[in-house]
Structure formats: C-alpha cells, structure tokens
Amino acid sequence: MPFPPPHPLPFPVAQPAALGFDAGRLQGAVAHAVAHETPFPRDLLSHLENGQFEQPPDNEVLGPTAPRGDPNGLITRDGAVIARWGDTRRVDMTFSVAKSCLSLLAGIAMGDGLIRDLDEPVAATVRDPAFSGERNGAVTWRMLLTQTSEWEGTLFGKADRIDRGRDLQREGKAPKGWERPLEAPGTHWEYNDVRVNALSLALLHRFGRALPEVWRERVMDPIGASPDWRWEGYRTAEVEIGGRKVASVPGGGHWGGGIFTHAEDQARLGLLVLHDGVWDGRRLIPEGWIAASGVPTPLNPDYGLLWWLNRSGRFPEADRASLLAVGAGGNTIWVEPATRIVAVFRWLDPAALPGMIARVKGALA
Structure with missing residues (x-):
C-alpha cells in the first residue's frame, strides 16, 4: 500500500524482512538515532536569543517558538513503516524544512500559471518595493x-546582510553578517534566509492569499495530514493583500515562526515527493516540478530548487538522486526514489546524519 490512510488512522506497518531489510541492522540504525541527539537545547527560544545564528541585535526573535521534544522519526519503504522511534506525533519546529515546502508551493504557482517562467524577473508580475530597482528588479524566480x-x-526588520558569508559547515561558529560585496544576480550561491523570505513574499502576492x-x-488536506501543523509568521511581517492584512510566512525558524509539525506529516510530504507529486492517483504538484527540484544549480551541485541533493556524494551510501529537506537542529526528510x-x-x-543514512542503507538485504 503506497499511501497511508488519512490522519488519525495510523500508517501501515510492515515487517522489515517483508520489504527487504535486515531487522537487526535496522534496529542498529534506530539505536544510532536515539544515541545521537541534537546539541540544540530543549529551550529553543533561549538558544536563538543566545546567539545560535548571530549576535545581538541581529538575533532578535520575531516569531513564535516552542521547546523541542525528544529525538523521533520513522523509516518507510513503499509507504509502510518498517522502523519508528520516539513520539512521531509530537509537533515541533522544523526550521528550514519549510524551504522545501515553499518549493512545492512555487511548483503549484507554476502549474496555476501564476509564475509564467522561472527565468522571468519576479518584478514582472509582483508589484512590491522588495523587487524594485536595478538589482532586485533583475532577480528571477529561479534565482530565489x-x-x-x-x-x-x-x-x-531583517537585512540580507545578516546571512552574508554564512558557512553551513560551521553553523553558529563562523563569523557572518559582514558586508560582503555582492555579485550580479544569479552568479553567486549563498544560503540566505532573508532572501528565501523574499520568495515567500512574492508567492503571497501571486496567490493573493495567505x-x-x-x-x-492544495497539499496538506489532500495528503491526509493531521490538523496539528501550523505555519507561523513574524509579528513584523503583515502586508496588505487585496485590501486586508496578511502575514507573510518565513521559510524557516531562524528568527522564530515557520512550520511546526510532526514526523508523520513530514513522512506524508516525503511520499508525495517520492511519487512525483501524485497522491493516490491525484496530481497535486505539476508534472516535472519534482524532477526540476532535483536538478542542481551549476553554482552548487548539492542544491536544487530549495531541496538539498546528493549529486556530489556527500552521503556516500545514499543514491545520488536523493532529495533532502533539511532544517537546523537535525530535522531531515530523506527521499530516495531508487529504493x-x-x-x-x-x-x-x-x-x-551521514552515519544514519549509511546504517539504513546497510540494512537493505
């Protein structure tokens, strides 16, 4: 059964051996996850305020946060759960997993004709000061x-400068926020949360609603997700859309806000991506969008359309065509179509994470 029934019904469960896994090795993978808890403390608000990403005043938290729970997760094959640990229905912050959700929304906007061409400047259809001027007026959807x-x-209230020079390999350790001279739009790759929030604002304008x-x-109800998730904005992020105030939501929890959800709803999203945007016979994401999301930008072989990739083999045991939605603190959705x-x-x-993926793949008989 490739698709789980709607929440609150449980995911189908299968014995590991029935789906080609060695049960003992799979339990070793679970033990690895439980034994390697994130260094992020439980009090995420204090963690952000104490300089996880940057020092004052750039670290001001603008959106809701919540204390995190214990490590948890699940592993599925063919839509059936073969391993599970912790409370997979505990709602927690997801941080930058939300970026991959924005990618799916962009795909829907493309299918609806709200985005005509990824290489068209956003300013061609979005009337907002954020996309005015010589530099920002040249920014395309693909660049974002x-x-x-x-x-x-x-x-x-957040300047793009805050995330300039950001080094994801040394998150929270390396200096960033310096006035790096900017390159021409489309010629430099940089993981920058303010710019992702600009994409979210542009999508808000095109959809014309929150x-x-x-x-x-378009996504969560059709895939049978729980009603427990929420997508929170900043207190500073209200914009006028169609004569009413609407919150523009961020693509992460860097300064609070973002998507709060649980592992089972995230597994549903992963299954939607695994099935090329089709859920139980109904196409939700336009044909070709998932494939396009897995095409690396020439400036970073491990990054597609707001999805992390494995084209360079940084996860040696994972298939090179894997897609990953990754959020700070150790939050990951891993989709491997080949298996x-x-x-x-x-x-x-x-x-x-590399050892976790290696152990899961090593459990395949």
Whole structure:
C-alpha cells in the first residue's frame, strides 16, 4: 500500500524482512538515532536569543517558538513503516524544512500559471518595493529558488546582510553578517534566509492569499495530514493583500515562526515527493516540478530548487538522486526514489546524519 490512510488512522506497518531489510541492522540504525541527539537545547527560544545564528541585535526573535521534544522519526519503504522511534506525533519546529515546502508551493504557482517562467524577473508580475530597482528588479524566480539571487535589502526588520558569508559547515561558529560585496544576480550561491523570505513574499502576492491557506488546501488536506501543523509568521511581517492584512510566512525558524509539525506529516510530504507529486492517483504538484527540484544549480551541485541533493556524494551510501529537506537542529526528510525509501529524522545530531543514512542503507538485504 503506497499511501497511508488519512490522519488519525495510523500508517501501515510492515515487517522489515517483508520489504527487504535486515531487522537487526535496522534496529542498529534506530539505536544510532536515539544515541545521537541534537546539541540544540530543549529551550529553543533561549538558544536563538543566545546567539545560535548571530549576535545581538541581529538575533532578535520575531516569531513564535516552542521547546523541542525528544529525538523521533520513522523509516518507510513503499509507504509502510518498517522502523519508528520516539513520539512521531509530537509537533515541533522544523526550521528550514519549510524551504522545501515553499518549493512545492512555487511548483503549484507554476502549474496555476501564476509564475509564467522561472527565468522571468519576479518584478514582472509582483508589484512590491522588495523587487524594485536595478538589482532586485533583475532577480528571477529561479534565482530565489536556487539561492543565487544576491537580493539586497531589509525585509520585515531583517537585512540580507545578516546571512552574508554564512558557512553551513560551521553553523553558529563562523563569523557572518559582514558586508560582503555582492555579485550580479544569479552568479553567486549563498544560503540566505532573508532572501528565501523574499520568495515567500512574492508567492503571497501571486496567490493573493495567505500561504498557509494554500498549503492546507492544495497539499496538506489532500495528503491526509493531521490538523496539528501550523505555519507561523513574524509579528513584523503583515502586508496588505487585496485590501486586508496578511502575514507573510518565513521559510524557516531562524528568527522564530515557520512550520511546526510532526514526523508523520513530514513522512506524508516525503511520499508525495517520492511519487512525483501524485497522491493516490491525484496530481497535486505539476508534472516535472519534482524532477526540476532535483536538478542542481551549476553554482552548487548539492542544491536544487530549495531541496538539498546528493549529486556530489556527500552521503556516500545514499543514491545520488536523493532529495533532502533539511532544517537546523537535525530535522531531515530523506527521499530516495531508487529504493522507495522515505525517512524522517527529528532532532538527530547533524554530524550523525551521514552515519544514519549509511546504517539504513546497510540494512537493505
């Protein structure tokens, strides 16, 4: 059975051996996840305020947060759960997993004709000061989706400068926020949360209504997700759309807000991606969008359309065509089409992720 029934019914469960896994080795993978808890403390608000990403005043938290729970997750193959640990229905922050959700919304916008061409400047259809001027007026949808826009400015109280020079390999340790000279739009890759928030704002303008409403209607309800998730914005992020105030939601929890959800709903998203945007015979994401999301930008072989990739083999045991939605603190959705594996790891030490993937693949008979 490739698709689980709607929440609150449980996911189908299968014995590991029935789906080609060695049960003992699979339990070793679970033990690895439990033994390698994220270094993020339980009090995420204090963690953000104490300088996880940057020092004052750039670290001001603008959106809701919540204390995190214990490590948890599940591993599925062919839509059936073969391993599970912790409370997979505990709702927690997801951080940058939300970026991959924005990618799916962009695909829907493309299918609806709200985005005519990924290489068209956003300013051609979005009337907002964020996309005015010589630099920002040249920024295209593709540049925002691949983190190559070099967009410049301050959005909802956060300047793009805050994330300039960001080194994901040394998150929370390396200096960033320096006035790096900007390159031409489309010529430099940089993981920058303010620019992702600019994409979210642009999508809000094109849909003409709050993105969480679109997300619920077009994705979460059709895949049978729980009603427990929420997508929170900043207190500074209200914009006028159609004569009413609407919150523009961020693509992560860097300054609070973002998507709060649980592992089972994330596994549903992974299954949607595994099946090329089709859920139980109904196409939700336009044909070709998932494939396009897995095409690396020339400026970073391991990054597609707001999805992390494995084209360079940084996870040696994972298939090179894997897609990963990754959030700070050890939150990952791993989709491997070649083996039909979808796995969700919550609050796993990021340093232990390669070993986790290796153990799951090593359990395949």
